[in-house]
Amino acid sequence: MKAPFKGRTEILLIASFFISLFFGSFIYKALFLKYPVLSKPVKNLWTFELKIHFQGVGKTIAVRHYLPSDDVGQMVLEEEFVSRNLDFFIGKEGGNTFVQWIGKPLKGDVQLFYRGTVQTWPRTPGLISSSLKEKYPSKVSQYLLAKPEVESIAVEIKEFLGGLVGEKKNNLEKIRGIYDFLVQDVETVPFSKETSLTAPIRTRKATIAEKKRLFIYLSRMAGVPTRAVHGISFGQEIKQKRILSWAEVLSREAWVPIDVENRLFAQLPENLLILYRGDAPFMDSSGVKSLEYGYTAKQKEQWSFSLFYGTATKVGSKVHEWSLFSLPVEAQEVFRVILMIPLGALIVSIFRNIIGIRTFGTFMPVLIALAFRNTKLGWGLVLFSMVITLGLVSRWYMDRLRLLLVPRLSVVVTVLVIILAIGSLIGHHAGTYRILAVALFPMVIMTMTIERLSIILMERGASDAIKVSLGTLLAATFGYFAMSIVTVQDFFFAFPEVLFALIGVQILMGRYTGYRLTEYSRFHSFITGGGKS
Amino acid sequence: MWFNPLKKLGILGINQRNADFMLLVNPRKYYPLVDDKLLSKHLAIQKGINVPELYGMIQYHHEIRNVLKIAEAHYQFVVKPSMGSGGEGILVIVGHDETGFEKASGEIISSEDLMHYISGILSGLYSLGGQDDKALIEYKVEVAPVFENIAYRGIPDVRVIVYMGVPVMSMVRLPTRESDGKANLHQGAVGVGVDLNEGITLRGVHHDRVVRTHPDTNQPIEGIKIPYWEEILTIAALSHEMTGLGYIGVDVVIDREKGPMVLEFNARPGLSIQIANGSGLFPRLIAVDAQHVEELSLEERTRLGQRIAQSQRLRILQ
Numbered sequence: 001m002k003a004p005f006k007g008r009t010e011i012l013l014i015a016s017f018f019i020s021l022f023f024g025s026f027i028y029k030a031l032f033l034k035y036p037v038l039s040k041p042v043k044n045l046w047t048f049e050l051k052i053h054f055q056g057v058g059k060t061i062a063v064r065h066y067l068p069s070d071d072v073g074q075m076v077l078e079e080e081f082v083s084r085n086l087d088f089f090i091g092k093e094g095g096n097t098f099v100q101w102i103g104k105p106l107k108g109d110v111q112l113f114y115r116g117t118v119q120t121w122p123r124t125p126g127l128i129s130s131s132l133k134e135k136y137p138s139k140v141s142q143y144l145l146a147k148p149e150v151e152s153i154a155v156e157i158k159e160f161l162g163g164l165v166g167e168k169k170n171n172l173e174k175i176r177g178i179y180d181f182l183v184q185d186v187e188t189v190p191f192s193k194e195t196s197l198t199a200p201i202r203t204r205k206a207t208i209a210e211k212k213r214l215f216i217y218l219s220r221m222a223g224v225p226t227r228a229v230h231g232i233s234f235g236q237e238i239k240q241k242r243i244l245s246w247a248e249v250l251s252r253e254a255w256v257p258i259d260v261e262n263r264l265f266a267q268l269p270e271n272l273l274i275l276y277r278g279d280a281p282f283m284d285s286s287g288v289k290s291l292e293y294g295y296t297a298k299q300k301e302q303w304s305f306s307l308f309y310g311t312a313t314k315v316g317s318k319v320h321e322w323s324l325f326s327l328p329v330e331a332q333e334v335f336r337v338i339l340m341i342p343l344g345a346l347i348v349s350i351f352r353n354i355i356g357i358r359t360f361g362t363f364m365p366v367l368i369a370l371a372f373r374n375t376k377l378g379w380g381l382v383l384f385s386m387v388i389t390l391g392l393v394s395r396w397y398m399d400r401l402r403l404l405l406v407p408r409l410s411v412v413v414t415v416l417v418i419i420l421a422i423g424s425l426i427g428h429h430a431g432t433y434r435i436l437a438v439a440l441f442p443m444v445i446m447t448m449t450i451e452r453l454s455i456i457l458m459e460r461g462a463s464d465a466i467k468v469s470l471g472t473l474l475a476a477t478f479g480y481f482a483m484s485i486v487t488v489q490d491f492f493f494a495f496p497e498v499l500f501a502l503i504g505v506q507i508l509m510g511r512y513t514g515y516r517l518t519e520y521s522r523f524h525s526f527i528t529g530g531g532k533s
Numbered sequence: 534m535w536f537n538p539l540k541k542l543g544i545l546g547i548n549q550r551n552a553d554f555m556l557l558v559n560p561r562k563y564y565p566l567v568d569d570k571l572l573s574k575h576l577a578i579q580k581g582i583n584v585p586e587l588y589g590m591i592q593y594h595h596e597i598r599n600v601l602k603i604a605e606a607h608y609q610f611v612v613k614p615s616m617g618s619g620g621e622g623i624l625v626i627v628g629h630d631e632t633g634f635e636k637a638s639g640e641i642i643s644s645e646d647l648m649h650y651i652s653g654i655l656s657g658l659y660s661l662g663g664q665d666d667k668a669l670i671e672y673k674v675e676v677a678p679v680f681e682n683i684a685y686r687g688i689p690d691v692r693v694i695v696y697m698g699v700p701v702m703s704m705v706r707l708p709t710r711e712s713d714g715k716a717n718l719h720q721g722a723v724g725v726g727v728d729l730n731e732g733i734t735l736r737g738v739h740h741d742r743v744v745r746t747h748p749d750t751n752q753p754i755e756g757i758k759i760p761y762w763e764e765i766l767t768i769a770a771l772s773h774e775m776t777g778l779g780y781i782g783v784d785v786v787i788d789r790e791k792g793p794m795v796l797e798f799n800a801r802p803g804l805s806i807q808i809a810n811g812s813g814l815f816p817r818l819i820a821v822d823a824q825h826v827e828e829l830s831l832e833e834r835t836r837l838g839q840r841i842a843q844s845q846r847l848r849i850l851q
Contacts, residue, residue, distance in 0.1 A: 353548055356547070460719055460720070461719075461720055464719065510552070511552055512548055512552070513546070513548050513549035513552045513553050514546065514548060514549070515537070515539050515540075515544070515546040515548070515549075516546060516547060516548060519539065519544070519546050519547065520538075520539065522741050522805075522808075523539055523542075523544050523741075523807070523808060524741075525738075525741065525742060525743050525808060526538075526539070526542055526544065526807075526808065526811070
């Protein structure tokens, strides 16, 4: 009598230990550390691109442009600069960020490029406080300075302002009065011969630019700190954008937006990117001619996990100090792949032990699936089929030559390398670089496949080898798809403890003694009555 | 699984065979004993079991010429790799003279060809993974008359599944044209179930399908009485002590004159034998587990196997 298997309880215990280890850690991270559980597309992520094109005139080149920075309702996640021949640096000035490109005297075309990834949130500006404040901190007082060029203008405007908001008791009413005057009483004209602060008051006609300027001027004269803001509006459409500007007035601690152009009082459109504040022009340049520039902004496809990480490191969260997110980016990329291997192994286990599809070895399908990642599926399948065909042909031919196993395999590998070299050359001249992407790693795996294949060929013959090849291919393709799902990758990366759960499942599967699916067809003759005879 | 047709029939699946039987009763360290035919041959001889006589063994290339000396003493012989699998690499010489050696197919090869062939065996041409191997030169088994019409170029063998020393199921494996004279089911040989009590063949299985005649000769394969049946079962039962393995397939050939001989042991015997017998292995293995087989004599174990097989067959016939 054989010793009955006693480990069943132990296996259940170990498996449930590992699985609960995962759930414990998972629940802790999801509930207390607020990890996003499912990676999902982020809607409020944008790429903002700035392109500047000019010709050098042979003098020292300097180009300066404001850049978005972290602000209420927006956060800059990534930035990228491209400038051939020019150096650049990022500067900060009065709360604004700018990039300064500088370069030696240069002639000919120059292109400058900036791309920023920005996340935006709806801004909820507070209402303007009704209390009158007499004194402002010194850093705000600059926004009270109203310096008209000519004294007489100041007098004229002061008189007008007295008539407009003189009796108003508080800031809210004053600002409202100025806003209503500009929006309702002053007609918008597209063009005016000269910009003036006083003409609109007299003629009740003004361009948009004049209105904006006048609003700031009047508010400041009325004693409310006011400043100009410039930005870009994001939208679904991908097209050239122009820089918008509006005003902000200070109310208690918060700045409240006022837009006389779009008639927005204390509100902002969604998805607005603030570039800079102040009266300075958005761009400065010297040593250039034929300056052209453009802005594009489009929604960026990204998944919540990578974003979560990007944000968390930025705000210096300690949560990630010991997570895989803290690894250098290149190591992260490697680990994203490595973490997928146990999943691939599990899939192979399912294929072999539960479905009953035979494969080359246990981990060949996982490795082949990894190789597919490098080659992409289509070319990977071509390569794989080539290996199988070569193996079969070499078996057929070299059997007659009676070559020994190892030299025979070497011949097959050599032929494969030659085909790859030719394929790469053809691909290169045809202009596709996909074939060139066949790296060393897939090559090694294909070589191992050849060895496995030839053993099966020898042991079980060609028809079996083809069956096993197809099984391997199927498992590898499945593994490839499973391992390529971004959500799964992100989940494994954010919750590497899921590997414990995998161990638990794998242990349980190691004691799976039920029938394999293919055995139902194998023993089919039994079920259909063959067994009765 | 509340209703599972395979379970109801007592079919043993691969997972269960591996996890509940092989892993528990086949210690890995004994596998080399059965994977190397030379070692298993010595084991069998120690236990007094008949094996095809070993004329000689060649391990190193400089010994290859010895085959000619061996050939002088034996008109017919078989050359096989010691660690080959699936019947690969077996060369049958049915006669020779000064012109050369005649293969079973009638082809004549020179002595140089023969030595080159052995060189291939030594270099691992037929062993798994290409490791170095030994060439065995042994007695050529003669087909027993009872199998003459149902074997295509090759020697049929009797496969007995032995669990804890109890023979529980058996089949005859008939070579076909497709299997190229080899007796392996996955290469296309026909497996024919054998009633353990009488040694009479039941139905056949070819590629997992039920057959009643030999695909090449069209001769019926049912109802054939296998000679030396009791002896074969005894040899099978002994293999448990011989190999130390609890779940094993024993391959026995029947020589026209010398009777049953052990050809080889298999530590991972296939499961198609169940189709050939129209009966599942699982209830038989469980029935063995219910007995204290280690206290039984060889004779009692054989009887036990027959009794279990009988009751299972009756159960199926009901």
